[in-house]
Amino acid sequence: MNFLQATTGGGGWPLNVFVTPDLEPIFGGTYWPGPGSERAERGGGFEQILKKVSQAWTEQEERCRASASQITAQLKQFAQEGTLSGRKSLDATTDVDDLPELELLEDAFEHYSGRYDSKFGGFGGAPKFPTPSHLVFLLRLGAWDGTAADVVGQKEVERALDMTYNTLEHMARGGIKDQVGTGFARYSVTRDWSLPHFEKMLYDNAQLLPLYLDAYLMSKSPLFLSTVHDIASYLTSPPIHSSDGRFHSSEDADSAPSAYNDEHKEGAFYVWHIDEFRTAIGDEKAAEMCARYWDVREGGNVSPRHDIQGELEDKNTLCVTCTTAELAKEFSIDEEQAIKTIEKARSDLLRYRDEQRPRPHLDDKIVVAWNGLALGGLARTASALAYTESEAAAKYLRAAESAAAFVKNQLYDSSNHTLLRVYREGPGEVPGFADDYAFLISGLIDLYEATFNDSYLEWATQLQETQIKLFLDDSKEGLGGFYRTAADAKDILIRSKDAMDNAEPSTNGVSAGNLCRLGSMLNSQRYEKLAKRTVKAFEVEMSQHPGLFTGLLGSVIMSRMGVRGIMVSGNSKSAEDAVKALRTTVRPGSTIIRIGGGAKDDWLRSQNELVRDVDGERDMVQLCEGTQCKLLQPHEVLKALRGTE
Numbered sequence: 001m002n003f004l005q006a007t008t009g010g011g012g013w014p015l016n017v018f019v020t021p022d023l024e025p026i027f028g029g030t031y032w033p034g035p036g037s038e039r040a041e042r043g044g045g046f047e048q049i050l051k052k053v054s055q056a057w058t059e060q061e062e063r064c065r066a067s068a069s070q071i072t073a074q075l076k077q078f079a080q081e082g083t084l085s086g087r088k089s090l091d092a093t094t095d096v097d098d099l100p101e102l103e104l105l106e107d108a109f110e111h112y113s114g115r116y117d118s119k120f121g122g123f124g125g126a127p128k129f130p131t132p133s134h135l136v137f138l139l140r141l142g143a144w145d146g147t148a149a150d151v152v153g154q155k156e157v158e159r160a161l162d163m164t165y166n167t168l169e170h171m172a173r174g175g176i177k178d179q180v181g182t183g184f185a186r187y188s189v190t191r192d193w194s195l196p197h198f199e200k201m202l203y204d205n206a207q208l209l210p211l212y213l214d215a216y217l218m219s220k221s222p223l224f225l226s227t228v229h230d231i232a233s234y235l236t237s238p239p240i241h242s243s244d245g246r247f248h249s250s251e252d253a254d255s256a257p258s259a260y261n262d263e264h265k266e267g268a269f270y271v272w273h274i275d276e277f278r279t280a281i282g283d284e285k286a287a288e289m290c291a292r293y294w295d296v297r298e299g300g301n302v303s304p305r306h307d308i309q310g311e312l313e314d315k316n317t318l319c320v321t322c323t324t325a326e327l328a329k330e331f332s333i334d335e336e337q338a339i340k341t342i343e344k345a346r347s348d349l350l351r352y353r354d355e356q357r358p359r360p361h362l363d364d365k366i367v368v369a370w371n372g373l374a375l376g377g378l379a380r381t382a383s384a385l386a387y388t389e390s391e392a393a394a395k396y397l398r399a400a401e402s403a404a405a406f407v408k409n410q411l412y413d414s415s416n417h418t419l420l421r422v423y424r425e426g427p428g429e430v431p432g433f434a435d436d437y438a439f440l441i442s443g444l445i446d447l448y449e450a451t452f453n454d455s456y457l458e459w460a461t462q463l464q465e466t467q468i469k470l471f472l473d474d475s476k477e478g479l480g481g482f483y484r485t486a487a488d489a490k491d492i493l494i495r496s497k498d499a500m501d502n503a504e505p506s507t508n509g510v511s512a513g514n515l516c517r518l519g520s521m522l523n524s525q526r527y528e529k530l531a532k533r534t535v536k537a538f539e540v541e542m543s544q545h546p547g548l549f550t551g552l553l554g555s556v557i558m559s560r561m562g563v564r565g566i567m568v569s570g571n572s573k574s575a576e577d578a579v580k581a582l583r584t585t586v587r588p589g590s591t592i593i594r595i596g597g598g599a600k601d602d603w604l605r606s607q608n609e610l611v612r613d614v615d616g617e618r619d620m621v622q623l624c625e626g627t628q629c630k631l632l633q634p635h636e637v638l639k640a641l642r643g644t645e
Helices: 002-008 038-044 046-059 061-083 103-115 132-140 147-152 154-173 202-219 222-235 274-281 284-294 324-330 335-356 368-385 390-410 434-451 454-471 507-522 525-536 539-544 550-561 573-583 602-607 634-641
Strands: 016-019 025-029 564-569 590-595 620-625 628-632
Touching (some): 002 061, 103 147, 132 550, 154 222, 222 390, 274 335, 284 324, 368 434, 390 434, 434 454, 434 507, 434 590, 454 602, 525 550, 539 550, 564 573, 573 590, 573 620
Antiparallel strands (some): 016 025, 620 628
């Protein structure tokens, strides 16, 4: 993809690149149509491309090889630019003052503030992607202990919250969310979130879950809470969730409109002709109300300019266009009755859809990295909701633990603590990439904080050591950061480092956060130093484009200010109240460990000398920063984290 973008100025999928036998790229492009299409007849089809490349290779092989070698050398140089600011030895970057400045937070905020769509939420025009990593950054600006507000400004922090809440509200009411079933689609073709690209990805929903959870915990919005359950239900139900615990990768955008028509079309499973909409609901008045609520029209609500193939002609995507209060007023009924009408219609539409339409094809491969994102999001959700919605929380936690067990049983080698990347009808052969380790480690830390079973922390630490061994740039130059691939990986032309947040969070951003959190939980100065080196490795790029490195910016704060570790011991209600307060609060920059009180803590005691001799029966809450700990009363915990004690 780097080659294609460098040579053509653009990129996309499907990606097609022709390479030499030495894997050096010669020529590339995205979509080339097959024989019979209009574009192919004009000379731009895949068959014509094959002939031209074959001719060039046959007649000018030496020139092709020389060109490929030149562009490969340039790409290798480009791949190193992300770490030119790294230090020259493993002992560097131990001084907090040598880290990137916190003013980068302000620059990143300005980046998103300038691109914000105040009418529909999100950033920029169409197509519109959720980009959870960026929204997490904006949402959490106000959740730090005053650090971000001091740098960015209190008004700016409030604006960041408003931008995030508005975006999440529009997404939850838009066509990008499955208004009949559950889960979110990949992205919106339109600026107003109304027309999605209908593919549902595991990694999108896995990231949106903790994002909406944080938004709910900070705002107490019923819409955000219902969306949390919506996404969690999607992740814990077939087909994306398997009975043996694994999470599948995605559902296709295309499907057959009915059992009697096998011509696959975009969105066929999700869109509605108004006659079919009325038939599914059954009641004429209810159908009229619901058509108003979801913007269902006689001639469809999809613009022809967004339907080049004509597959959505006269069809409607469902988008919430009014509140239930407004709907009730318009139809002269009370709001409770309007809500019941909508909920019944949703149930009727779902039943009709499941009975009458073939479900889109499932990509049933298991990717460790994406399973790590999913189990982490579910663990956090279960932990936060356990005190108010115990039944749902228990279901979410079971799914998270079963996914961890599946990966450990099927894709983990306990003898050398390594991962395989993919499972489908059995384990694949490809070794895990750096993101498989990073995302799974993050999920296991979340799972520990949800269960206080230190076997998850032990496994996370084993994986962290493997990630350091296989992927860390500890060469003589000592530039820092983690490569995407191991040094001994086969058929790798360029070892690059992933630091920018895109559809998935950056590997180095997540890795730096993991090292900060594990450093706090295990009282490990080594991990803390490695976190700082990882952040420092991308200082130049962060300084130039801070809005593209939001995952690393959280680690900039943690590395500069230190991670606040909370240790809770004892069996009293006060101790449990402290745990509850911590689990139900958005608290970036802090960790929680549990000693006694039913927690499994033997391994943790063996690793952290600060807790080795703590009496697990003694009711106590300690706030630890580095090697310094101070006692707190349970009701003082949140004040201490917010810097308001």
